[in-house]
Amino acid sequence: MKIRDVKLGLLAFFVLAFGSGSSRAADTIKGGELYAVHCASCHGASGISVMPNAPNFAQSESLLQPDLLLLTSIKNGKNAMPAYQGILSDHDIMDVIVYLRTLN
Ligand code: HEC
Structure with a gap:
């Protein structure tokens, strides 16, 4: 691995971790945790709904x-x-x- 690649990797890490400031980027990890707690009981852990009539998020049309x-x-x-x-x-x-x- 070249030094330059290491530097770019570090830069990407800092931009991702700290770069977004007040207009922080949406957080898919936090989103996934909230989904598991609040939504998965009907919409299914992987988006394949377990409740009749609940949209199936594994299909992008939903x-x-x-x-x-x-x-x-x-x-x-x-x-x-x-x-x-x-809530x-x-x-x-x-x-x-x-x-x-x-x-999806
Ligand atoms: C008690 C079961 C239940 C839970 C819990 C639940 N949903 Fe739903 N959700 C439904 C059902 C049923 C529908 C279909 C509503 C309809 O169109 O009649 C729906 C519809 C939706 C839609 C489509 C709305 C639209 O306008 O078409 C979205 C997006 C959605 N749910 C997201 C979520 C999210 C995000 C959570 C967790 C924060 C969640 N749901 C929790 C049952 C649930």
């Missing part, structure tokens, strides 16, 4: 809406799905949405 619409549905709840307003912050929900988009 997530064709923009993030903002998904955020609203999750905050307000929808039919059999509970509302998460007051999860908008920021937490955005982390979960970014995680959802990794499932």
Whole structure:
């Protein structure tokens, strides 16, 4: 491995770990943890829904809406799905949405 590659690797690490500042990038790891706690009981650990009528996140068609619409549905709840307003912050929900988009 060349010295230059090591430097670039370190730079990438610091940018990823500390670089995002106040407008921090969405956190898929945190999103995945929140998903496991709050969502997997109906939507399935890997996004293959275990509850009838719950969308299957392993199929990308279920997530064709923009993030903002998904955020609203999750905050307000929808039919059999509970509302998460007051349980999860908008920021937490955005982390979960970014995680959802990794499932298909
Ligand atoms: C009690 C079971 C249950 C839990 C828990 C649950 N959901 Fe749902 N979810 C549903 C059902 C059922 C629907 C389908 C609602 C409908 O369209 O009738 C749904 C729909 C959705 C949709 C699609 C909304 C739309 O507008 O099409 C998203 C996105 C979603 N859920 C995300 C989540 C996330 C993220 C969590 C965890 C924070 C979660 N759900 C927790 C049952 C659940």
